[in-house]
Amino acid sequence: MQQQLINYISVELINEELDEELDIHDDLLGGGIIDSLGMMKLIGFIESEFKIQVPPEDLIIENFMTIMHITDYLKTKVIPSA
């Protein structure tokens, strides 16, 4: 799950290429990695890739600050597959 997110953000959303791989603790929102259009795209990606709905009330910093935050959030949403 983390790797899928890293790949998508690194390939699709980032403004310019990074020298090193995106870290799961990098600040995505405050550090200039994702802009507001990127945020919308990321939510679309999460919804289709992990087959979940991200309701508007979940769109808060605590859920989307870093890849770590996103995966913690997704764990509360995704039903573990067998």
Place this chain on the structure above:
Amino acid sequence: MIYTLPHLIENSAKLFPDNEAFRFANQSLTYSEIEVKMNQLAKHLTASGVRKGDRVGVYMHRCLETAIAIYGIMKSGAAYVPLDPFAPQSRTLFVIQDCGIEHLVTTPTQTKKITKLTLQESGLKSIIGTTTELPSISSFSWEEIYAISLNEFKTVTILEDDLAYIIYTSGSTGTPKGIMHTHYSGLSYAKLSADMYGLTSEDKVGNHAPLHFDVSTFGYFSAPLAGATTVIVPDAHTKLPLSLAELMENERISVWYSVPLALVQLLIYGGLEKRNLNSLRWVLFAGEVFVTKYLKALMKCWPKAKFSNIYGPTEVNQCTFYHLETPPKSNEPIPIGEVWGNTEYRILDENDQEVSKEQPGSLVIRSSTMMKGYWNNEALTQKSLFKEIIAPGIERVFYRTGDLVRENEKGELLFLGRNDRQVKIRGYRIELDEIENTLVKHQEVEEAAVILVDNGNDDKQLMAVVLLNSESEIKNSDLITYCKSYLPHYAVPNKVHVLNAFPRTSSGKINRNKIKEILA
């Protein structure tokens, strides 16, 4: 006496030493603290060889250090030049070289980008605010700056006519142009705006704009004039309206200033019904047209706040205002209003003659808040000016805004669109803004952008892209039918595309060039 921008900090440090000047997340700086840090940075810059009139770059996201950086730079006698950390490296390098920036003030979070930048032939000599060693460039950490002793600190003499800051904006030719403001023009803006909105030392001013967008001068200049607190909205909150509304409530914001987009997002996604924002007394917006149906809805959410539509290109800061105490009655666009103090205007036709009463024309502005000119581009500066000769050797200099306006019967100015947003198809003159205004009046359309796609051989097509509200099931063809009932046939878009999100510039405006690329 206050006649330069650093005097704002010094004056409030005397009157309100323990008031918070700037807040960001859980950090804050009082006026007495920022005065010390500003002087420490100024002393360091002077010791590094920065002289009066030099340009020093500020390369940061929204953070507390932005305030220390701009005041420290101005105190050293230099002009600050904000660099957008979201901009492509080529553009950043262009600005650094265009105005000869040798010193850059930054924060450790930008280290990766700075390191890449310094690998290029940039002319940079030192970086302030990073802990990383850089090859062939000296670097200093903020800790080193804050350890500087202010014994024997000599203040550089600055006059009100000296350069204070340069803001780069996209030029229509594709090359960014640097708009030069002096301590005089910046301070004129601070005084006029602090006065108009009655800022006091009790106010909490919400600053949403990044430094490279001139709306930020309200939070960074006008609030310190009054000894108020400026709350710098973190980048993360600008992307998540629910978190932004929470921050506004927690910080008890009393005066808010942003682009309309941020307010529309708060209205639609901010969960405002759960928030107590009774502390808000003024909501200011500028930069784009606020779609009236959303303005009405937001004013109903915040009935205690007064709203103010602000208009003014970066070249003149603010120049007109239109206050609203109750929601507008119709869905027609609201006026940009009347010019404020120390400002006059003319409305000119194609031959620079004043238009007759209530006729549309180009707006030119003369004001104490006007820029000094474009950096290193005297030809462009001259082209942007309209000069009225009163007597031999005496002239009044106006700035050509490039905006089409009309005065209504009440003497209020109505914004009709950009001069360059007027297109011609098969001989018909079409205002692209008029088509956009029509589309957004539709119940289910949240935002619209209309562009002209020129396929050559006289094959020009009007393309509309729209953002629909989440419940909408309207078809593209229905929107075209809708346009046909409100617009002349030649102004009806040939195609309507539905997007999930619009590409934006870093100041939040719709990026029409990107939309062209998407449609191409």
